Amino acid sequence: MASAPPLYQQIQQHLLDKIHSGDWPAHHQIPPEEQLARDFAVSRMTANKAIRDLVQQGYLTRQPGVGTFVTDRKAESSLVEVYNIAEEVRSRGHRYRSEVLTREVIEADEEVALRLGVRLGSRVFHTLIIHLENEVPIQLENRYVNPRWVPDYLDADFSRHTPNEVLVAACPITDVEHIVEAVLVDDQTAEWLSIATADPCLSMIRRTWSGEQLISYARLIHPGDRYKLRSSMRREAS
Structure with a gap:
């Protein structure tokens, strides 16, 4: 016993x-x-x-x-690794849920083509998803995926698997790039995140590679009072 x-x-x-x-x-x-x-x-x-x-x-x-x-424990994400947001939320003992706003095939405009490394007008996959913790929005994920490397991306059940899980299953992530800035959002984004347009947010641009292939480009918007980003580095003793 x-x-x-x-x-x-x-x-x-x-x-x-x-x-x-x-x-x-x-x-x-x-x-x-x-x-x-x-x-x-x-x-x-x-x-x-x-x-x-x-x-x-x-x-x-x-x-x-x-x-x-x-304490007011804000959701936390690493700047040097790519974590599954559903696992992050559940690790805190909280409930995770997502809402899929958009799931479509589009033609890449100049920004998407540049960020994703494809030709202007190329066919790319696009999803727009709200991630919630205890029914409170903590992230708006606006993601573009190169269909050449993840052809079944749009067929995924995003109520069961996050985009991160789908990408990792198809193409193990080897490299990641993050660009973070403070931003204010438009009326529509504020409505999706249940905040005011005057509330500061964190914007993270994330690009992920599998080997030599650029797989995905995403812009992740977090309400500033609900999320924090963490970075750590170990220096070798000289």
């Missing part, structure tokens, strides 16, 4: 369940250590460890003399 988890982990799981369920939203003040210690019949030191670990993991923040609060 499996042994029960340590008491501090049981407290942590209780706190995380409250956070993930939405019972305790961002900025909600959690019970003090003394109360948690009484509720779980443990020492204050054990309750302190449970809280301290969640502070280090970014779920909670302490305000000296005031209390401990649930």
Whole structure:
């Protein structure tokens, strides 16, 4: 028979369940250590460890003399790797869903032809998809795909598989390029993302290669208050 988890982990799981369920939203003040210690019949030191670990993991923040609060954990994506947004959302214990706005074949205009490395007027696949976390839009994905390398792209069931999953299955990604800038969006984009046109957003242009082949070009728009981008680099000791 499996042994029960340590008491501090049981407290942590209780706190995380409250956070993930939405019972305790961002900025909600959690019970003090003394109360948690009484509720779980443990020492204050054990309750302190449970809280301290969640502070280090970014779920909670302490305000000296005031209390401990649930953090506003923005969705986070790496600038140096390509992650599946559905997995990102689910890894936080949240619900993922997508809405497909457009699925079509178009002729590449000057920008798409330049970004995707095809001739002007070439036939390319185009999808426009909203990605949602707990029913809140966190990304508008405007993607163009070279049909030569992923001929079945538009046949994919995007309610079950993200474009990233479809591309990786067809052509393993070997290289990626990201360009990020702060932008304001038009009325239509603001409506899709459930924000105001005055709200700042992050725009990421992503191009992906498989070997020597340029597979996809996408413009990803994130509401600035719901998303953050991360980059890390390890330097070798000299």
